[in-house]
Amino acid sequence: MTVVVVTDSSAGLSAELAAGNGIRVVPLHILLDNTDLSDGVDPIPEDIYDRHASTAGASPADLAAAYRAALADSAGDGVLAVHLSGLLSGTCAAADLAAADLGAGVRVFDSRSTAMGTGFAVLAAARSAAAGADLDTVAAAAEAVAARTHGFIVVQRLDNLRRSGRIGGAAAWLGTALALKPLLKVEDGKLVLAQRVRTASRAIATMVDRVCELAGDRPADLAVHHVANPDGAAELAATLAERLPGCPPALIADLGPVLGLHVGAGALGVVVSTAG
Template sequence: MAVVVVTDSSASLPADLVDELAIAVVPLHVLVGDQAIREGIDAVDIDYGSDAVSTSGASPGELRAVYEQALTRSDGDGVVAVHLSRQLSGTWEAGRQAVREMAAEDRVHLVDSLGAGLATGLPVLAAARRAKTGAPLAEVYATAVSASREARTFILVNRTEQLRRGGRLSAAASFFGSELVTKPLLQIVEGRLELREKVRTRSKAYAKLVAAAVESAHGAGATVAVQHLGAEDAANTVAGQLREKLPDLRELIVTEFGPTLAVHLGVGAVGVVVIPA
């Protein structure tokens, strides 16, 4: 058949692309009290500002079940599993445990995307499109690794309290001063979420976000994704500015952050992922 690409639900991929490229998605979990909600499967209202809401990754058993199904579906061609950064979640490590239990290291290749959201999703798309051409396992894996290393991620948030509470911000980003008068612009560096700079006003913060993305694109042919939580107008404005400043984009995706990322980023967050040509 062909190599099958697997990811987790934090990749935030649009459903039509998941279906078109036959990508297998493992749900992560939002924990509300004693209730575990499977992202992308269970429908429920979530208060993203509540201290009672947290998240958890996929278990080795959950990952193993999907890997085995994907391996069967590949007809022996193999599986490439691309997951969110191991610095931000235990999902990649759980995947490694699952592969060891399967004794399938030669048939199931794991990739740490070094990111989250569409910083995971864009490498997944690149790998799945490569797999669709009939490329062998090694080439599909190399495509995912290359895209993961090249991706640049920038995120504008209203507050960092939820990120700090969840341990997702590096120690270097622990001091922000008053967040009432500054807007934190974050970036992901080698899989870790760090402070890029503090900006005084929201309009300047959006300008900085767009400028960082344009600089990272290195000219024509870049792939770009814009994500948001409850900030559709702002995301569309950012996307429009990127189209204007980067008229030769290869692809531009605009979508919402999934619940497992939204819990940590908070309402109003807007992020941009760029993979240069």
């Protein structure tokens, strides 16, 4: 058999992409009106971003069940669990607890990112596993891609960031910067301010410039994320295609309700995984 790769629903992988690469996905949770909704499993109201919902990570029990099934299906080759940053969610800590009871055959890797910042590492691991690599090699593939992957996001609404508590080093300006459309980035596992910009269009242009600088002249994998903003995502992907003709077309994906609740409707993001 082969090593089995497991991730969580924040990774930005469509059901088709996950299934096509043999990736198991454990849902995160949305808590709405005393109801626990599983991301990617239960229907989510279209107006979720205007309601007082909260989010929760995967539980140790959910993760343990997924790891146990994956370990059995690997026939002893092992399981690599790649999850969103432990500084953004308790999922990685829960994963460590779940894996501890299952032995050395289950290894947890903190991607120190989220969305396709995690997803590109997951895909690299899955492709390595499909090629017959052992657990050490599969883990190394995920680590290598994670190390050269960068994520940026432009938000339209600051109230979600205030409530979420997921952004570091910005408390001093979030309370008064109502006119700003900040460019944020994922850095060292945290969501931090990259640049203060006055208009959304300028923030998006700055994000594109940053991505192009990172990609350089070499092919890079790109993903465009959005929160209830498909037209903006399509326009952003077209801009990247024009600016980076040597790169494959960007994967376009809704950021999903778990992450979307923290950054608000209208947000646009780009993940770039540079060539090794």
